[in-house]
Amino acid sequence: MDRVPLERKVLNENDRLAAELRARFKEHGVLCLNIISSPGSGKTTLLERTLASLPRHDRVAVLTGDIQTKNDANRLKRFNFPVKQITTGGTCHLDARMVDKHLADWKLEDLDLLFIENVGNLVCPSSYDLGEAAKIVVLSVTEGEDKPLKYPSIFFKSDLLILSKIDLLPYVPFDMNAAAENARKVHPGMEIVKVSCQTGNGLHEWMTWLESRRTANKPLAEATVS
Amino acid sequence: MHEMGIANSVLHAVRIEMTRYPEKYPCKVCVRIGEMTAIDQDALRFCFEAMIQDTDLVTLELAVEFCPRRHRCQSCSHEFLVHDYDSRCPQCLSFETKCISGDELELAYLEVEEYGPSTVGAKSTERE
DSSP, rough: OOOEEEEEEHHHHHHHHHHHHHHHHHHHOOOOEEEEEEETSSHHHHHHHHHHSSTTTTOEEEEESSSOOOOOOOOTTOSSSSSEEETTTTTTSSOOHHHHHHHHHHHHGOOOOOEEEOSSSSSSGOOOOOOOEEEEEEEESSOOTTHHHHHHHHHHHEEEEEEEEGGGEEEEEOHHHHHHHHHHHSSSTEEEEEEEEOTTTTTHHHHHEEEHHHHHHOHHHHHOOO | HHHHHHHHHHHHHHHHHHHOTEEEEEEEEEEEEEGGGGOOOHHHHHHHHHTTTTTTTTTOOEEOOOOOOOOEEETTTOOOEBTTOOOOOTTTTTTTTEEEEEEEEEEEEEEEOOOTTTTOOOOHHHHO
């Protein structure tokens, strides 16, 4: 019996493709953000509000994933930015191959910002690198403040936590401080933004975060010129 | 339920590795799984067993090496296991600690055996 050391990632093929995507995003100065949450936490609504507040000439595109239907793409197309639906047909997460395939007829040099709205799921998307610069996790106040402890992986791997639907706080027993504390137990120093897409509360903080990431992502030369 | 995809990737890697050992067959593959990866070991085993049924890999055993979450203190370099999400350094009480393990989803090793008279498995049966 011989033991052969393998010492490589299980998702080697996905990671290889994700690394290729990341290199392409970097080459063209595209900031790619992978947005993840349970179904119904408000990813699409957040994107609607985000796209609505961006200037028409902004170089932004969205890939949106679901198991079935093109509903989300139809909602997001109203803002006249390029939007494409990834229908997985049953797969509970997006992988790098799906992203690569759906990017095929877009020119990355025409983009600065790419949102990927993952399939609603707090577990599986955490294992699949899509070549993004950062993962963002959305948690709505109707879900319970212990979600970060129950589903630690995605909170551990996300740069930003967006606590959504804060307009519902008067009607639900959600402890905002405990939610933030739980998220930071799993991910010390995690950035947190609280928003309501209905009232617009907190959207400014989210847009500020986004803008700071976009600025940081611009190539050094370009940043000095502008 | 992404364990099916994970199991598929493990088996794919085994098949690729085995092309280097045409005179041998794989007995055991070991996967390293970190505490923070959201991989359910039982579900992974279930998928793995289901996928090797009626294939030449039916005798392949899956071993899992679990990797708990470990942090290293940025101040005093102490390394420690994180229990109940408490990532504060137990030695110097600093909050500035960094995760060094717990995020693994890796293939550790593969055990291969020469085909022989006592070999059990679909491939060896073909040879007899």
